[in-house]
């Protein structure tokens with residue numbers, strides 16, 4: 732891992748958004764190259780890791796895929812606390828999911844890490860004929876809130892790798908590398924906190 736690279740970075744990444752918007756599907760597409768038409772709803776949260784090599788650094792992502800169902804809302808701070816980046820996901824076929832995404836952004840702005848790198852993913856662009864949220868609308872909102880905006884499809888893989896590469900690049904730019912020993916310590920702490928871990 733990262734032998735050729737001069738910089739090894741471990742970064743916690745969290746995905747937030749309404750239920751059914753495709754958070755798990757985006758992560759599964761990125762981590763395993765898989766997609767399921769009938770993806771089960773996440774309970775609590777799921778944990779994944781993926782290593783991504785850039786020219787300038789190797790990023791090891793610790794990815795928390797949170798559950799979108801409202802009953803799990805109170806668990807969210809546990810997952811976004813200490814995160815380097817957050818991806819707020821909505822479904823372009825659901826205006827309600829876009830409204831919910833805005834609520835997540837507000838919560839992150841108020842309670843998240845002030846240096847948190849924010850991405851807005853407008854997912855399910857393969858369902859263009861059912862679109863309810865215009866691309867300009869999402870883009871405008873992202874711009875106003877200092878977020879990077881991407882339209883994605885976990886189904887066709889459109890912009891999925893791009894999303895994670897963009898996040899990695901932003902993380903590499905903002906974070907200096909740390910000695911390996913410290914990273915291991917952090918990892919152990921994360922694991923202890925992972926009460927709902929189900930990779």
Ligand SMILES: Nc1nc2c(ncn2[C@@H]2O[C@H](COP(=O)(O)OP(=O)(O)OP(=O)(O)O)[C@@H](O)[C@H]2O)c(=O)[nH]1
Pocket residue numbers: 748749750751752753754755756757767768769770771772773774797798799800854855856857858883884885886887
């Ligand atoms: N057409 C299409 N369907 C998608 C896409 N992404 C996810 N889905 C479908 O949408 C449904 C919900 O996807 P999930 O990945 O479980 O959504 P989630 O946001 O993780 O949902 P929760 O775990 O309940 O919060 C599944 O049936 C997926 O197959 C996409 O890009 N295009």
